[in-house]
Amino acid sequence: MTTEDNLLLNKCKITSREVSRIVDEYQPKIGDCPTIAAQLTKTVNRSREYENGSFIVLVVGPVKSGKSTLVNLIANAYVSPTHFLECTVRPSIISQRHEGEECKITVFTTHDTASRTEQTDAIIDCIRGMENEDELVGISKAEYELTPENIKEKVELGMNDSFQSETLVTSITTPGGKLMRKNVFVIDMPGFDGEQANIDNPVYDAIAQRADLVIFVQSSNSAISKVSWQFLNMLSANNKDVPVCLIHNVFDSSWWRSDEERAAAVKVQKETAIREIRKQGFTIDDDQCFCINLGKVEDGRKQQFQETPSLREEVEEYDRIEGLLYDRVISRRDAMRLRTCLGRTRLQVEKSIDTIGKELDLRAQMTDKYEKVVDEFEKTGNIPHFLARLRPLAADYDTLKQVIRNEARSRILLVDTDNNHKSDSEARRIVHRFVEDCESSVSAAFSRSLALSQKEEELFLECRQYIGMVKETAIRCDTQPLPIDLGRIPLGDVPKVSLTDGIEWDLLISNKPRISLIFTRFGGHSASDVVGYINKAAERLAGSQPGDTNNLEGYVEKEGGAIPPLLDEVRQLLEKVSLQYESICKDYWQRSRDTILKSIIPDKEDFDAQTEQLKLLRDDLSKIPFSAV
Secondary structure, X not given: OOHHHHHHHHHHHHHHHHHHHHHHHHHXXXXXXXXXXXXXXXXXXXXXXXXXXXXXXXXXXXXXXXXXXXXXXXXXXXXXXXXXXXXXOOOEEEEEOOOOOOOEEEEEEEOOHHHHHHHHHHHHHHHOOOOOHHHOOOEEEEEEEXXXXXXXXXXXXXXXXXXXOOEEEEEEEEOOOOXXXXXXXXXXXXXXXXXXXXXXXXXXXXXXXOOOEEEEEEEOOOOOOHHHHHHHHHHHHHOXXXXXXXXXXXXXXXXXXXXXXXXXXXXXXXXXXXXXXXXXXXXXXXXXXXXXXXXXXXXXXXXXXXOOHHHHHHHHHHHHHHHHHHHHOHHHHHHHHHHHHHHHXXXXXXXXXXXXXXXXXXXXXXXXXXXHHHHHHHHOOOOOOHHHHOOOOOOOHHHHHHHHHHHHHHHHHHHHOOOOOEOHHHHHHHXXXXXXXXXXXXXXXXXXXXXXXXXXXXXXXXXXXHHHHHHHHHHHOOOOOOOOOOOOOOOOOOOOOOOHHHOOHHHOOOOOOOOOHHHXXXXXXXXXXXXXXXXXXXXXXXXXXXXXXXXXXXXXXXXXXXXXHHHHHHHHHHHHHHHHHHHHHHHHHHHHHHHHHHHHOOOHHHHHHHHHHHHHHHHHHHOOOOOOO
């Protein structure tokens, strides 16, 4: 290797080590970012291409410009179909056979049409010796003898075939001409503007990125065009440092014109192509641009035409061009390859930085959206404190006492209509029935005075109103609200009022204060006696009549009596229901918020950590000293 080669090699090593160090450091830290990971992997691969001595020559040009004819001449074999119809509609990679091996055709196929670009890239690496064939995932291959029949069957496709067929690329080994030496690969590409193979196909882009030299072929009848310009633009974006050679294929269709006129037309076409190529920033020297009739060269090499002077002259001119290209390009391929490797690595690093930038922009948008959701839910984060909404429970004791007194009057009227004396058991039953009826009436009045169903409905309506606010918040966050089956929560049965414990049965009979009604055996109880018992029981339960100076407190209202303990029980029921409604609100708010946030960023802490690593990765990639190399 020359001094220049060694200098370039050292620069490639420094760049590759720095790229590998950065990727190895950050790739485990950036999480699941497949696009960035793919770009980083490609960056490492581009930086390591210097390790492989292979050299890729890409032959491109418009349809029917003579590309296939040139490829056959370079390969020194019939490897690319030539026809008046479009023949080459998928790439063929041509290389020199290994010593002792027969020439062959290898057809690579796949059923995974979605991964054609990546698979094509992998095949090129495999052919160049950078990957093993065992690593070709989802790709099958078959080998055939190199014959015109197999070229027609395996390489030439019908007009209805295209890149969409199962065949990815074909690899062909040949004896090779002067330009094809060991580790030189010539790729015959479909025409830019063909019916079946358009430049928009991503496989075209993938292969163009790998070229170390581009031979642009145009002809007098198929010169540089708008589609050619699109290809050059694509190549400039991915492989700008690749050198370009121009072969202008001269057709003798204008035979009626003078030699001077035809030469002038050829010169204009050639200069136009050179000018357009240079506009894209490519290096193309005048001494690497040639005019030749490739058809004459092809015919001149055939035995039956070898003695034709004009053909023999064209063959000699081709040999001269081939020698010049070898001396000026192929013989200096190491320097060209290393320089191109550096250029491709720089472009790939820039692509990686651009991809990371787009990812960071996307993450910034996601973070803004995430924070907007947080802010919106903070506005509805004051969940109602349902217990605080409950008004203190209080019984309407005046009404309850009046119920007892009314019940006593009703019972006394019944007793007055019966003048018969009552036995002990009959008198006891009357008083017990009075107390039981008081219990039933007081329970009903007590329940009505609390208005529990109304209080539960208020709790339900407040819960429903809050759920509605959360749903509106979700809609403001451009999200469909979570469904919720909100039903009423039953309070349960209000405990019954018990008055029996408030009666001292042995004191009911005023003239026999120490004798229980139950144990009275002699004599009957008159109606007035029974009325007295009822009034006494009513007084015990309801307390003194209004205006009575005794001011006796009734059992219904006294501490530990019939009603105060029940108020505590009812209060506990309300508190339980209140807490349930409050829990429903809290749970719905939390679920709604978490569901929306996780739909934006599943793990915010991990997301933020990865974002910071992406920023550091972008900064480190930007610091790779390409200017120094």
